[in-house]
Amino acid sequence: MAVSAGAVHEALADIAGREHCLREAPALARYAIDGMMPSLVVRPATADEVSRVVALCAAERLALAPRGAGTSIGLGNPPRRLDVVLDLGRMHAVREYVPEDMVATVEAGATLDALAAHFAPHRQALTLDPPGGGTRSVGGVLATHASGPLRFRYGTGRDLLLGARFVQADGTLTWGGAKVVKSVTGYDVPKLLVGSLGTLGVLVEVTLRLHPMPPASRNWRLGFPSREAAAVFLAGLLDSPLQPDRAALLDAAGLARAGLAVDAIGLLLSIGSAPEAVEHQGRALARLAAGHGGRSEEVPDAAWAGLGPTVDGPLLLRVTGEPRRLLDWVGEAHAAAARAGVEVMVLAQPGHGVLQLSVGEGFDAARVVTHLVRPLRSALEAEGGSLVVERAPAELKARCDVWGAIQPDILAIMERIKTEFDPAGVLNPGRFVGGL
């Protein structure tokens, strides 16, 4: 810190109130990022306070990390610098909600569970469901581009975020997008912010598209004896007019962890529609599965809650390849894990080619990097895919870039964007791709 922590603390206390400005070691420890402790934590209550906090940090050349619920604070490379953590937990209000518009404007610190409870009486939902993510903040979910089984029908935050109020690195409060479901006025600034890990601005308020809850919804677990059988079934499902709204694919370890009956590969699917359409599609689904050697059983809605534990290991990798090769990558992941001497648990997004590999305690970081991360990553990159280390101990992060290499020509453009909007590196310095 350029100036004394004491002086900055006073200034931040002036903005957010003394009780919302922490500087005692035990309190700060809870806000460490990759083992690095901030000097101060500030918990502003309004967009204006956030703006003043960021402006102060910019003026004092302090490095600031925005934080929602802290669930995914482990995403990213270790911070190059860290002075202040900006905790958005006090900003959780629903600012505007007209059910007839199916649009809501909410503060970034609102949790998904709280929002779900707010919209449910109107039979509407924010269709973002990262596994185990009910306590996550909506701002954090958007900034990390987190998604879940509902992606199958409704897409991700990229598709749902209509407008965003954010604070630029110099403290300027800025708005991008619109509060209506359709708008092409100016650049689509919200797209730039989704998945940007707070490196271009701090999200303070977001306007989101909601969807009506279907009148009826039922869930099925489908089990397959082999990856090959599951792959053929999945190709058939995607090439059919069937319309599941949620979809998840698990390997045997994942199924066991989720508390579901175990097969080599299992799928959890839900269909939401009018009751007769659910019934009709459910039968078609079972027929399709049986035709590929699969067995199906209806499961309660609570089955979805079991997905959370499948991605809660101390090491979590996110693998993205071509959608059609999803089951191939499950096999590749198992083989690489065996070489690295670890067991992985797979939770995947059918139709999108995304897998999360969770590894339990007791792995050797060096072996994991050498035999799992690197070879899998280079195989994925050959088809335009990627491997992101979503969560890992500092020891492993020290051995590899968590994002993987970005093509130099693309990285050059991203660097220009970052330099334009945050030349001094106030926002999350070092944590994003290419050390941005």
Place this chain on the structure above:
Amino acid sequence: MPLTPQLRRALEDIVGPAGLVVSAEGRLTYECDMHTFYKGTPDAVVLPESAAQVAAIVRLCRREHVPIVPRGSGTGLIGGAMAPEGGVMVSMTRMNRVVELDFPNRCATVQPGLINLWLSQATRDRGYFFAPDPSSQMVSSIGGNASTNAGGPHCLKYGITVNHVLGLEVVTGAGELVQLGGKTHERPGYDLTGVMVGAEGTLGLITGVIVRLTHLPEGVKTILASFSSIEDASEAVSAIIRAGIIPAALEMLDEVVIRAIEEGVGAGYPKGAGAVLLIELDGPIAEIEAQSGPIETICRDHLALEIRVAQSEAERALLWKGRKEAAGVFGRLTPNWLLQDAVVPRSKLPQIMKEVAAIGARHRLVIANVFHAGDGNLHPLICYDDRAPGELERAKQANEELLAACLALGGSVTGEHGVGLDKRASLPMQFADADLSFMARLRRVFDPDSIMNPGKLLPSHPACGEGFRPAARPLPAGTWI
């Protein structure tokens, strides 16, 4: 700016003589898009055949400080694909191939000049289609759709173009040829694809597009409901959405448009109705059947005069024909028109339709309405005759008031047409200086020399804040200060 012999030669070296248009008559074809109010003839038109040629053109123009204007099929409605400052227009019409259909990955790679409908036709037999369906889809290009982030009737259910673009090959204003996104659905880093879609060629030129293919629905049901007044029809729209039903499309036509369509293409719309709703459901047949009953009930509750369900594909096509070709019959209505594309929150539809009628009455102008009611995206057509003294001024005034009314209700300036020259002055109604400054700085990142489609998309008033200062550029030798 006149075309120098050197520049002309350099362009010809890149695209060959067959790919270069420099004659006055030839260039005149390119003087405007479908918004013929705005005219600006380019100094040269080039028709490249490859991304490498496009990159060479951009690098050349950058070196020579010559403006570049991209053009697909020229069907835009905003004064976008025209050259107010002259310069080089890059027409993508010769880059119009399907590069790859990849059904297992449910995507297609296409060149930017490919006609939108061709892709759906090429994939229909395999059970797929390209969901974004602007009314111009028979002639508009996918590159142009991506560049303007085009919408269409079925975007109500399926989303607009950006929701269907997985990747882009782009030549940035800095001359870089880059591949953004791709067949994989996630990439670490900023979403440059998302930013480039809808940028109207101000950040770069699109030379390739990877789009999602969507599976054809199991069934389709098209319902036409007529009402005696547009107020009743608007209330019915709000009630349908309120019931939690999102049809594939939910379109409204008012009396003026119905009459013009019947006199023009003859779609069998009920004459004398004050408004027609065209409602389409698609998806699993059991779902359609479950939804169509409540929709018919809602329409009846809102005093529908008649409810008609298309009984065959031919009947369905006829119902849609009138809607899709509505723009073509505008000529029957009026010698001149201003077209708005503003959006209001869908619950405000009844309210804004009353405002539209009041504004028309106040200015003694006919305002025709044909629009995407389900997402609150209006297309009021303000009719005027520029030979009648004062009528253009009244039309402009009505236009301003209409836009202000939409924004006062929490709306947006443009829902799907884009900004171009036409709406750039209206952006400050929706965005503060800081917001516009952010966009101007983003533009400069991609287009450091301000050569990409200059004058479009953002307001150019220096008064709007420091973000609008031109790119810092060294003064040429010999400049007097």
